[in-house]
Amino acid sequence: MKELKIRKLGRLIGPYPYNPYFIFLIFFALFLSRFSPVIPTQPFGLQRWLTTAVVLSLSLIPSSLFALIAYIFQKYRPWSSKNLFAYICEVAIGQSALILCAPFIREILRKFYHFNFQSPLTLTPGFFLGSLMIALIMLALMHKAERKILDRLDLANNLVSKLESERIGLIHSDEKLRRHASQFLHDRVQSDLMVVGMKLKSISKQTSPEVSEIIEGAILRLENTRASDLRNLIQILTPNLEAGGLHSAFDVLLEQYRADINVTVQIGKATEGLGSQVLLGIFRIVEQSMLNSLVHGPASRIQISVNTNSECVTEIIVSDDGPGASIEEVVTGVGTAIIDSWVGILKGIKEIDSAPGHGYQLRVTFPK
Amino acid sequence: MRPTRLVYIENDPALRKILGEILSKSPDLELIASFSGSDEAMNREIIRKADVALVDFSLDQNGLNGVELGIALRNINEYIGIVIYSQFSVRPMVNRVPKTMRAGWSFFNKSADMTVENYAKILKSTASGKGNWEEFLQEEDNSQEAEASIFFTLTPRQRSIMSLSVQSKSPQDIAEQLGLSYSYVRKELSRAYAVLLPNAKDSDDLKTAAVLKYMELMKIS
Numbered sequence: 001m002k003e004l005k006i007r008k009l010g011r012l013i014g015p016y017p018y019n020p021y022f023i024f025l026i027f028f029a030l031f032l033s034r035f036s037p038v039i040p041t042q043p044f045g046l047q048r049w050l051t052t053a054v055v056l057s058l059s060l061i062p063s064s065l066f067a068l069i070a071y072i073f074q075k076y077r078p079w080s081s082k083n084l085f086a087y088i089c090e091v092a093i094g095q096s097a098l099i100l101c102a103p104f105i106r107e108i109l110r111k112f113y114h115f116n117f118q119s120p121l122t123l124t125p126g127f128f129l130g131s132l133m134i135a136l137i138m139l140a141l142m143h144k145a146e147r148k149i150l151d152r153l154d155l156a157n158n159l160v161s162k163l164e165s166e167r168i169g170l171i172h173s174d175e176k177l178r179r180h181a182s183q184f185l186h187d188r189v190q191s192d193l194m195v196v197g198m199k200l201k202s203i204s205k206q207t208s209p210e211v212s213e214i215i216e217g218a219i220l221r222l223e224n225t226r227a228s229d230l231r232n233l234i235q236i237l238t239p240n241l242e243a244g245g246l247h248s249a250f251d252v253l254l255e256q257y258r259a260d261i262n263v264t265v266q267i268g269k270a271t272e273g274l275g276s277q278v279l280l281g282i283f284r285i286v287e288q289s290m291l292n293s294l295v296h297g298p299a300s301r302i303q304i305s306v307n308t309n310s311e312c313v314t315e316i317i318v319s320d321d322g323p324g325a326s327i328e329e330v331v332t333g334v335g336t337a338i339i340d341s342w343v344g345i346l347k348g349i350k351e352i353d354s355a356p357g358h359g360y361q362l363r364v365t366f367p368k
Numbered sequence: 369m370r371p372t373r374l375v376y377i378e379n380d381p382a383l384r385k386i387l388g389e390i391l392s393k394s395p396d397l398e399l400i401a402s403f404s405g406s407d408e409a410m411n412r413e414i415i416r417k418a419d420v421a422l423v424d425f426s427l428d429q430n431g432l433n434g435v436e437l438g439i440a441l442r443n444i445n446e447y448i449g450i451v452i453y454s455q456f457s458v459r460p461m462v463n464r465v466p467k468t469m470r471a472g473w474s475f476f477n478k479s480a481d482m483t484v485e486n487y488a489k490i491l492k493s494t495a496s497g498k499g500n501w502e503e504f505l506q507e508e509d510n511s512q513e514a515e516a517s518i519f520f521t522l523t524p525r526q527r528s529i530m531s532l533s534v535q536s537k538s539p540q541d542i543a544e545q546l547g548l549s550y551s552y553v554r555k556e557l558s559r560a561y562a563v564l565l566p567n568a569k570d571s572d573d574l575k576t577a578a579v580l581k582y583m584e585l586m587k588i589s
Contacts, residue, residue, distance in 0.1 A: 186426065190455045191380040197480025198386050223480055231455060242433055243425060243456045245463070266517055303520035319520040355528035355546075361520075 020074075024067040031059035035109075058109070167341045175238070175280070182237040185230055193226040241279040245272060246306060249283050253290070261294065261302060268307035271314065274368075281342045282306055282316055288335040289318040289362045295335075298322060299359065312368035319361040324354040339364075371395065372488075372495045375418040376402040377409045377437065379427050391422075396488045406432040406440070415444045420495035422487075425454035425461065435464045442469060449494035453478050462501045473499045518563060519585040526560040529553060530582045533575070 035055045042048040197219045204215035232252060234240075239249030246267050254263050274282075286304050293299045299322030308314045339362070343350045348366025374397050378384040384402055392399045400418060403409040405428050415421075421441055425434035432440065438450035449472040452461060458475035465473055474494040490500075522530065532542045543553040561574045564581045568574055 186455055187380065191383055194455075194478055194480050195380075195382045195386055198383075198390070201480060202390075219480055226455075227477060227479065231457070235456075240456050243454065243461055243464075244459070248457065248459070264517065264520075301520075303517060305517060305520075317521070319524075321520075324524050353523040353525055355524040358524040358527040358531065361523050 020067040020071040023070040024063045027063040027066045028059050031062060032056075035059060058105075062105075164341075164344055167337065168345055171338065171341045171345065178237045182234040185234050185237075190226050190230050190234075193222050193230075197222045197226070239280070239283050241276050241283065246279055246282065249279075250286070250304065253283075253287060257290070257294065261298075261300060263290070263302045263304065266303070266305040266307075268305075270308035271306050274308065274314065278314070278346065281346045282314070285316055285339050285342050285362075285364055286318055288338045292333075292335045292362075293318070293320040293322055293360060296322070296360075308368075314366055314368075316364040317361065319359060321359045324356050324359045326354070326356060371398040372492050373398050373400050373417060373419045374491060375400060375409070375414060375421045377405070377421060377427070377434075378402070378424045379404050380424070390484050391487060394484045394488045396492055406437045409437060410440065410444070412444050415441055415448065418445065418448055420449035420451060420491045422451045422453065422491060425452050425456060425458070435461055438473070439465070439469065447497075448472075449474070449491070449497070449499070451476070451491055451494050465501065470501050471499060472497045473501050475501060518581075521563050522560055526556050526563070529556050530560050530564075530578070531586075533557065534579050534583055534586075 032055070035058055039048065039051050039055060042051045200215050200219050200222075204212040204219075207215065232255070235249070235252040236256075239252065241249055244251075247265070250265050250267075254265070257263065271279075271282075286306075290302060290304070293302050299320035302318065302320045305317045305319075306314065340350065343364055343366070346364075346366040348364050351363045352361065353363070354360040371394075374391060376384065376388055376391065376399060378387065381404065384404065388399060388402050391397055401411070401414045403411075407428075409415070409421075409423075421438065423434040423438055423441075427433060427437065434452045434454065438452060441448055441450065451474045452458060453476050454461070455478050458477055461475055462470075462473075472494055474490050476490060493499075519527075528546065529542055532545060537545070539553045539557060540550055542548075543550045546553070560582075561568070561578045564578045564585075565574065568577065
């Protein structure tokens with residue numbers, strides 16, 4: 001948020017001095033100070049009003065023109081604005097051109113409007129060069145300081161994006177590894193155990209009742225390992241969202257905690273239309289948030305709700321009745337980092353709320 | 369009576385071989401083809417001849433899953449029975465089948481303990497248009513859950529404000545006790561009332577009704 005404000009401010013005031021608003025104000029003030037002394041010299045009444053209008057127009061028109069030139073120059077400048085030497089040359093040429101124009105403007109005013117006024121400042125070459133040097137030094141210092149701040153801001157932003165993308169990369173690698181492991185367990189280990197069980201079953205029919213009984217016992221053990229232990233392990237590694245959606249994945253997850261904690265799950269019908277990667281993100285956010293509730297709580301009840309509204313915005317709320325803490329005291333760890341990474345992947349917004357004695361609530365919303 | 373014509377789709381070659389051999393031995397079944405994946409299985413000529421398909425749920429990683437393949441097979445042969453079996457729990461898969469298409473679908477978990485007679489029974493009954501999907505549909509009765517959810521929909525901050533409101537404390541006292549501003553407490557209270565009493569009318573005594581509702585929820589939770 002702070003970064004955004006700085007960027008907005010940067011757009012408004014910089015890059016100095018090519019900002020059209022700034023140019024307009026400077027030149028308007030300059031022309032007005034040059035031409036305004038003629039107003040009090042005019043007689044009261046219509047003529048004085050007319051003179052004021054002419055002076056304002058004479059200040060407005062060239063100022064707007066210079067602002068327009070600055071805008072075009074800033075947008076289509078062929079060389080980098082980061083080059084300080086080129087920048088000083090630009091300003092010097094611009095200022096000189098302005099001063100060179102001044103006698104012509106004065107001449108036009110005298111000839112066509114009979115305004116023969118004396119400027120409060122007499123323009124001499126020495127005064128011009130001195131003031132130009134001071135202005136250039138000040139501009140150079142301001143330019144350098146502004147560049148330094150913007151460069152540091154860019155560097156900080158780049159580092160943050162790099163860190164974020166590295167964290168997202170880690171999440172993806174972790175998921176890939178989990179997928180490979182669960183795929184191996186499912187395709188090879190579970191399948192092979194089943195084939196072995198079936199072969200043993202066919203052998204047991206041809207053996208004596210005693211041997212057959214031993215083989216049946218072995219098949220039973222193999223089946224228990226395959227259909228219960230391995231299945232749960234695979235689901236914990238990578239939930240099979242394709243087969244059963246969020247409901248089924250949460251059922252397996254909650255199976256481990258049901259003895260210690262009362263968990264209620266409410267999943268909206270509209271979430272069925274979400275893609276598998278989004279569902280995986282929802283699952284991981286809930287999984288980590290639940291672990292946080294258990295470890296940092298400990299809570300006795302947790303409610304999980306996942307809903308997608310008519311504008312395709314999905315909302316995840318994980319709320320517990322643990323001891324809670326004031327928001328400033330909420331600790332962050334690996335679980336929170338995983339949640340933050342998934343929130344980043346889903347381009348969502350995370351909000352936490354907690355109050356001492358009244359639990360903890362995580363709310364994540366993200367668009368489709 | 370002719371045997372039931374069966375198509376078997378399984379990506380694991382070892383299991384396909386051994387179960388294929390077992391199924392071929394059944395006098396009630398005629399295994400007309402076995403395929404290793406969804407692309408191979410989309411053979412219109414064979415599918416039109418088949419009475420039932422035994423499909424593994426987890427086929428190719430990047431292709432169709434068993435339920436999707438079953439739906440595709442139904443589009444080729446609208447009378448074909450679909451039997452899905454899987455290492456995963458088959459219970460939630462039922463919801464993946466469109467309601468209008470659920471007749472003639474069966475689901476079961478893979479098991480080495482099943483005999484060829486068990487397979488034949490499921491396959492034949494599914495081929496005749498029956499199925500076991502109704503056994504897996506879960507009854508949806510979430511009234512208790514919905515009540516509890518109101519309590520947890522309140523944020524912890526709202527819960528802390530409501531718990532003080534239950535003690536007859538004024539918004540001013542609550543603000544002082546929690547170190548919050550008076551206007552913030554008022555705002556959170558009205559948000560909490562909206563959650564606790566979603567159907568309240570303007571004429572209702574909101575504060576009393578909300579306090580009573582909150583006390584009731586505290587008992588449940």
